[in-house]
Amino acid sequence: AERSFVLLKPDAVRRGLVGALLSRFEAKGLRIVALELRQVTGELADEHYAEHVNRNFYPPLRTFITSGPSIALVVEGDQAIEVVRGLNGATDGRKAAPGTIRGDYSLSNRENLVHGSDSPESAAREIKLWFPELSD
Ligand code: ATP
Numbered sequence: 433a434e435r436s437f438v439l440l441k442p443d444a445v446r447r448g449l450v451g452a453l454l455s456r457f458e459a460k461g462l463r464i465v466a467l468e469l470r471q472v473t474g475e476l477a478d479e480h481y482a483e484h485v486n487r488n489f490y491p492p493l494r495t496f497i498t499s500g501p502s503i504a505l506v507v508e509g510d511q512a513i514e515v516v517r518g519l520n521g522a523t524d525g526r527k528a529a530p531g532t533i534r535g536d537y538s539l540s541n542r543e544n545l546v547h548g549s550d551s552p553e554s555a556a557r558e559i560k561l562w563f564p565e566l567s568d
Pocket residue numbers: 484489493522523541542543544546547548549550
């Protein structure tokens with residue numbers, strides 16, 4: 433089975449949506465194989481978002497992602513990467529389809545509640561970064 437890295441961002445924790453969001457992944461049939469409450473540091477943010485560090489939107493994203501605790505987790509299941517991205521919905525909560533996490537709960541392009549790995553390569557990289565004990 434495939435694994436994906438998921439981050440419930442600080443807005444999810446702040447808004448008390450952790451249970452509701454975890455329930456969606458569980459109800460879908462994904463298995464939680466690791467989970468931890470994490471205060472993301474600027475250094476970890478820079479590594480996680482390495483492909484975005486030079487983008488205009490990165491400084492406010494860095495401030496946001498380090499603004500309070502997040503929930504980091506790894507889920508496992510058939511085609512977990514694509515399934516998680518489907519559950520999350522489009523990046524911009526204003527455009528995300530109803531029925532998706534962002535479509536149902538977010539009205540923002542930045543504070544969009546959740547992150548999911550976008551490819552097998554990113555999943556491997558992110559799982560190693562966030563949960564080194566899970567990688568061989
Ligand atoms: P994620 O990687 O968090 O799952 P994504 O793959 O849908 O989201 P990316 O394009 O990888 O989106 O952007 C990573 C994150 O950066 C987004 O989730 C969002 O929080 C933020 N972001 C992306 N584009 C913008 C933007 N134009 N303005 C503000 N924030 C943005």
